[in-house]
Amino acid sequence: MRSIEVRSLVKRYRSVTALDGVSLEVAPGEIYGLVGHNGAGKTTLMRILTGLIAPTSGTAAVRGTVGSLIESPAFYPSMSGLVNLQVLCDYWGLPQIEAGRALEVVGLSGRDQKRAFRQYSLGMKQRLGVAAALLGQPPIVVLDEPTNGLDPQSVVDMRRVLRDLRAAGCAVLLSSHLLAEVEQVADRVGVLAKGRLVAEGTVGDLRARGGAVVEVGVNDVDAAVAVARRLKLVAEPGERALRVRLGRVPAHELNAALVAAGVEVALLRPVTESLEDAFLDIMTDGGKAA
Ligand SMILES: Nc1ncnc2c1ncn2[C@@H]1O[C@H](COP(=O)(O)OP(=O)(O)OP(=O)(O)O)[C@@H](O)[C@H]1O
Ligand SMILES: [Mg+2]
Incomplete structure (x- = not known):
């Protein structure tokens, strides 16, 4: 009821x-x-x-x-x-x-x-x-x-x-x-x-839906962004690292793809984001996540 x-x-x-x-x-x-x-x-x-x-x-x-x-x-x-x-x-x-x-x-x-x-x-x-x-x-x-x-x-x-x-x-x-x-x-x-x-969903559900975000330290940010985009991942370039929303792709797969493309991965760590960020991503996605 x-x-x-x-x-x-x-x-x-x-x-x-x-x-x-x-x-x-x-x-x-x-x-x-x-x-x-x-x-x-x-x-x-x-x-x-x-x-x-x-x-x-x-x-x-x-x-x-x-x-x-x-x-x-x-x-x-x-x-x-x-x-x-x-x-x-x-x-x-x-x-x-x-x-x-x-x-x-x-x-x-x-x-x-x-x-x-x-x-x-x-x-x-x-x-x-x-x-x-x-x-x-x-x-x-x-x-x-x-x-x-x-x-x-x-x-x-x-x-x-x-x-x-x-x-x-x-x-x-x-x-x-x-x-x-x-x-x-x-x-x-x-x-x-x-x-x-x-x-x-519950706050937990929505967090999970957004998918984990990782920071990847690399020697060539542009090349790494190109690799991430080939995997259809949202990547945000930084100075010597990029942030990638993993979605359904596991972190080791991203790592393997980077290495295969000749990118040196110096660091790969999860970034804790607020639900606010997850929401904004869902919203800018234009409803595709629903
Ligand atoms: N009486 C109205 N005549 C024409 N358009 C309207 C009317 N009331 C609302 N709208 C339009 O409907 C849409 C939704 O408005 P609404 O007020 O529901 O949004 P909201 O989520 O409450 O926004 P806010 O956070 O600014 O309060 C907006 O594009 C608004 O311009
Ligand atoms: Mg209102």
């Missing part, structure tokens, strides 16, 4: 295909991180999930109430954060006590709760937006770039909030262009590029 089920979702605007056949699922107690560059379609997908816009084709099913933070939510500037949330509680038929609870969860202090919204910093606005998404403790939470504008400590706090939601059985879908952040908190990650889900 999935909380969120998206099937072959397409959203076309006049000249832009914002979503081009996206399918994904989020289970209760799972954090799914949607990662992509600007314009990849993250917000569009979330807008469809919350019913703000309709898809051109495909389906987006949600099982339960969805609490969401999408782009900058509108709050009354002269009212405090607390009163703003109490107004939302009234509107949604929730007890007002929910407002204080949600603010507590996101760590907006008692004093800040009572300040006028227009005096809020970007980070405080963001926390208030997340608190609004959590009113009534919905089983599904959709957060579009929840760490936008947060300082490093607040980012850590937000991760704890997300993990608590997961522990409570909530299905959480969040987006970010900060890949390193998603890597730390998401159970599964989907990479969205130009409206297509080009890669999906």
Whole structure:
């Protein structure tokens, strides 16, 4: 039983295909991180999930109430954060006590709760937006770039909030262009590029898919790059070495090919790369890795 089920979702605007056949699922107690560059379609997908816009084709099913933070939510500037949330509680038929609870969860202090919204910093606005998404403790939470504008400590706090939601059985879908952040908190990650889900899996899966990268110290970088390209490997030349993404080719095969071509190999060692680098490679691959 999935909380969120998206099937072959397409959203076309006049000249832009914002979503081009996206399918994904989020289970209760799972954090799914949607990662992509600007314009990849993250917000569009979330807008469809919350019913703000309709898809051109495909389906987006949600099982339960969805609490969401999408782009900058509108709050009354002269009212405090607390009163703003109490107004939302009234509107949604929730007890007002929910407002204080949600603010507590996101760590907006008692004093800040009572300040006028227009005096809020970007980070405080963001926390208030997340608190609004959590009113009534919905089983599904959709957060579009929840760490936008947060300082490093607040980012850590937000991760704890997300993990608590997961522990409570909530299905959480969040987006970010900060890949390193998603890597730390998401159970599964989907990479969205130009409206297509080009890669999906656990953080470990995606790492493996990118393939190991090795640094190869050689006497002739140009010749070595040519050998790597003959093996259809992506090679990045350096001064006296090159970096090669091995993909399906084992390191000893690359070594043998280099030696056979008369290249002297002085060193061959694995390079640990961040998931961010792996993602970017997958994305620049134009979706071939999917
Ligand atoms: N109302 C609209 N009319 C026309 N095009 C739109 C509209 N909304 C979004 N788009 C286009 O759809 C594409 C996806 O936009 P979307 O906002 O979903 O991307 P995003 O991944 O959220 O990007 P960002 O990281 O910048 O927030 C973009 O090319 C955008 O210009
Ligand atoms: Mg967006």
